[in-house]
């Protein structure tokens with residue numbers, strides 16, 4: 256431990272602590288921009304400089320470790336003058352379109368500018384304007400707003416191990432670019448949206464598709480929505496309530512008032528996915544199929560696998576994601592029952608995920624003869640629609656999801672968390688294999704935020720080894736082991752986003768404290784539901800009886816399974 260003094264306050268901290276961390280401990284807030292709690296120190300922006308007694312030069316507090324007897328001053332006139340000049344240069348470089356920027360009110364540069372009471376005129380101007388990259392269905396890149404903090408390229412490279420973003424050029428002409436200067440859509444970008452979550456300003460944002468939904472409503476289409484498991488966990492947070500606040504009833508009411516004709520629950524098709532995927536796993540176990548089988552519901556993971564591990568594609572389950580299974584049913588089964596022609600249906604998915612926007616336009620996703628899902632709207636876009644409609648979300652009565660796709664189980668509910676798909680599958684596979692009732696449905700070994708989790712499940716004499724990875728960097732580690740023949744798992748779950756879909760790129764900007772609350776929300780919802788196993792969902796049983804036949808049957812193959820591009 257070392258003794259130090261910060262702004263006159265004596266404190267003791269561990270060796271290796273940075274000045275920034277030590278200051279936080281004594282309640283001193285130092286402005287930061289490139290700093291991010293999940294990332295290594297970059298010291299790119301220099302807004303966090305402080306004065307150290309005995310040193311002539313100011314030092315960035317985010318990267319400077321304390322030493323015994325150090326005396327630090329964080330708010331001298333010199334520090335404030337230098338910070339103010341640094342901020343002025345950043346502002347000169349940054350397109351000042353704050354009033355109509357999607358991060359207005361939720362922008363770290365705005366917050367720092369406000370906290371520092373920077374009210375003087377910016378003396379420099381930047382004439383260089385770059386075109387926006389809107390090629391990706393998921394992420395929009397606006398270089399004019401980039402402050403070169405490096406947070407997006409860090410998450411893409413070091414956490415996701417994708418490396419689709421990098422700095423290009425030197426000095427004043429430095430800019431953030433996608434690798435080899437390609438459009439994002441033509442790069443290895445997986446559409447996960449984690450760079451959007453990391454960006455402190457509006458340089459990386461969600462591709463906004465709300466206009467298309469309003470147009471469909473105005474054109475008198477039958478506009479149906481399906482709502483993903485994670486959406487109920489984060490929508491209230493997006494509208495200003497505490498993280499982890501869950502209220503499905505208010506969500507459905509708000510969506511009806513926004514103008515959706517029907518609001519269905521993706522939990523239903525999550526149950527359907529478990530039926531198909533569970534039987535696929537059993538089939539592979541019993542008939543010598545490719546193992547380990549790996550889940551296929553995360554479209555960012557699918558693109559990553561297609562790009563980085565094309566020779567391992569046979570490991571992927573052939574099941575479509577719940578979003579796309581639902582999409583296929585909404586333009587085949589639903590028209591037969593409702594009397595609405597598929598051509599008149601506009602099918603919208605409400606998702607926590609930017610990659611789902613990419614998934615729905617994949618050419619394979621038209622089993623109904625139409626594009627099965629017309630548009631994907633993220634949680635943030637839905638929150639904007641609710642706000643724009645003048646709806647006070649906190650004060651709404653509750654409405655049930657529409658039938659017949661309104662009933663999901665606890666198994667579908669937990670899909671939104673890392674380990675949830677695995678747990679849901681195990682609840683069903685256990686009972687199908689053993690023929691016995693699973694009394695304790697909580698598989699605690701597959702829960703939580705550890706990067707790679709492993710567990711072994713005894714199915715009455717058959718041992719099934721499973722692993723779960725979240726974050727593509729962890730997925731890469733696991734797949735390298737599979738490729739090298741060093742992994743003897745039977746079943747692997749991969750979700751591209753750290754934490755799973757509750758950490759998806761289309762959610763409100765996250766931190767791990769919020770993520771803990773979201774996770775608690777997920778398991779609390781599961782516990783509340785009377786049915787917690789997918790195969791016990793009576794509507795699932797009915798749709799197999801009336802329409803699909805049996806899991807892995809002909810109709811299921813046509814509508815619920817897919818192929819991959821190597």
Ligand code: HC1
Pocket residue numbers: 482483484485486521522524525552553576577578579606607608611667670671755756757759
């Ligand atoms: Fe997900 Fe899934 S869990 S992928 O994150 O399998 O988006 O919530 O809807 O499709 O169910 C997302 C969430 C979601 C699918 C399900």
Ligand code: SF4
Pocket residue numbers: 394410411415417418419420443444445446447448449450451
């Ligand atoms: Fe990288 Fe994901 Fe952003 Fe694409 S969306 S650039 S993969 S972090």
Ligand code: SF4
Pocket residue numbers: 446447552553554555556607608609610611750751752755756757758759760
């Ligand atoms: Fe989308 Fe979920 Fe995959 Fe993230 S983990 S890319 S939110 S499906």
